[in-house]
Amino acid sequence: MSQFLEMGGYAAFVWPAYAVTLGAIVLNIVWARRALARSREEARRRLAMRGEGA
Amino acid sequence: MTWTWFHRLGSPPYVYALAARLTPWFAWPAALLIIGGLWGGLVLAPPDYQQGDGFRIIYVHAPSAWMSLMVYTTMAVAAAVGLIWRIKVAHAVAASCAPIGASFTFAALVTGALWGEPMWGTYWEWDPRLTSELILLFLYLGYMGLRAGLEDTQRADRASAVLAVVGVVNVPIIHYSVTWWNSLHQAPSVMRLAKPTMAASMLVPLLLMLLGFTLFFGAVLLVRLRGEVLNRERSASWIREIVNA
């Protein structure tokens, strides 16, 4: 296992590279969900505003 | 007959529902493929005879670089469709693409630099591929900056669409010029992707990752697309159902 983690001496480069990429994947998921939630919230707010105005 | 599906793709409620339904069909295969690719790339594939285990960065670098270009192309095509036929949904697709593409371009740059240090002895080499990638990041940032600067969504859609199309015309020119410039100043780069002799045990995980990332893009795009479609709708009654659901 520790041999696997060492990556033949390249651990300092391989693991950060994987971390950054997987980080990008996770962030994309989080951001996308948050953006959708925000858009729903915004839509709800607009509907409410129009409801009061009418 | 054949055109009805195309017209329905211009209808926001249909697209919203379709995107919601399709998301898992992209997300789960993407997850499986990426996990499989990681397993294959990190464990099963043998070390490279020259680069040792350092070459394993390829399994994250190459898919990220692929994403950066593929997403930009998708964005430009969607933008052009929106610009020409005035289809709001197409603009929503283009707007959804930019943050995804920018994040993977960033990842491609960082992984490229991390690969460069053991291979070239320096994090940053003015290698044509990395340089083009950096410029691509600026193109994404410019696109998002323009969108942020224009308050009116409709104007932001159309202006940024022009920019995306201009950018996609320029990308090959930029890449060519950077390659040309690079060939003047230094010996051909050491880094070689996709060697023809690449063993199957090395190649298959790479293909899995490429496909997995592409499907992942599809899944994220569909989630973002729903939000962008909502942003562009104003009074339709279907929004009420969605929001209250």
Add this chain to the structure above:
Amino acid sequence: MSGYGSPAAGVVAQAAPLARQATVWAGSHQAPLLDAARLALARDLQLAFRKRGQLVQPLAFFAMVTMLFPLAISPELARLREIAPGVLWAGALLASLLALEFLFRDDAYDGTLEQYALSGQSLTWLIFAKTAAHWLLTGLPLALMAPLAALSLGVSDAAVPGIVASVAVGSVALSLIGSIGAALTLGIKRSGALLSLLTLPLSLPVLIFGARATQLAISGGPLLAPLELLAALAVLGVTLAPLAAAAAVRISLE
């Protein structure tokens, strides 16, 4: 956006005689496209000469940038000569960027762009005329001033024709690329930084080929190849950039 044929006589002239022989609408005197474009060019030139102060600014900026390098690096002419192409092109790029912000801004404010868009003329051509004026007022003076800057960096005078040619041709492409960015950022307050962010990446090929041509001019090498590539970029810009800029201007008027 401009795919129509020449507006020629306009439909009015065809329709009017049937109903009212007496009324001759101006549609029948529609100005030829080239006259309109020439007028748009002349207007911008005349306006620029009314405000000479603004005309000098990019040039002064260019001179300043060139001066920074000897002060920041070293006064040794041998070293300066080596970096001269980079200095000249970075300076020219930034100087032309500086002037871009004003390319459409005043016209957008006072309604001139609106009138252009509604003139019945090809907006693409009018925008092209404006960009041509912009080049005459910034690109060309920069090209003429570049040798002075180069000489101050220890470049021999044999390189002057090559430098003038490369900056002159390259700045055509820069003005055209910049016109797109300037049109896209219309209506955005404090658009300077954004304009640079949009324009600089697209200008990169011009910088690369231009600096290479200048370098070859300085070292006495054959500079035809990069110069041709620059000219190719300029031609591509002439054909495509006004279309994109006109589309962007229309969008800004919506």
Add this chain to the structure above:
Amino acid sequence: MPDERLDVESLHLWRGDRHVLRGVCFSLASGECLQVTGPNGSGKTSLLRTVCGLMYPEAGRVLWEGRDVRSDLRTFHCALVYLGHEPPLKADLSARENLRYWIGVRHRVGAAALEDALERVGASPWCERLVRTLSAGQRRRVALAGLALSMVPLWLLDEPTTNLDTEGQQLVGSLIGEQLARGGMVLAAVHHELPATVRDLRRLELAA
């Protein structure tokens, strides 16, 4: 199609979150003037800009001589002149130079016609002065001279009488009258009523 004719069919326009034009319909035939009224923000300017093709309506059509103007905007633009809130003048050019460039881009302008137009709006005494030195009313008059110079069938005027004195407002009235007599048509968005001298006036009221 013997006559010039403008038909506007149920225009719907959204600005951001606001439904500005809600199915506006009207038509204009030769010799007719339509006065568009309504409170601030009711979409008068938007209506003019949509009719002339600057803004793109979400639904509805604008027909010129029975054809959708979107199929050939340039021909339509050759037939109209649009005068916005602000006179489209350059502060650093004189009144005369402004007119020459502005109208000259559209069609050839003879020197005599130019002087006539300046005379007509009472601008002859100060037509050499830079526009930046002119008052708002004088600028408006220069814009009116442009209107008089451009012999086109359709005038789209946004608040044409703003900043004008009584005499200037009469001038607007008589210019419109002449245009109608020629068989032209006028669509004017106004806050203050057009001068009573304009006959054949129809009204369109936009709700807030």
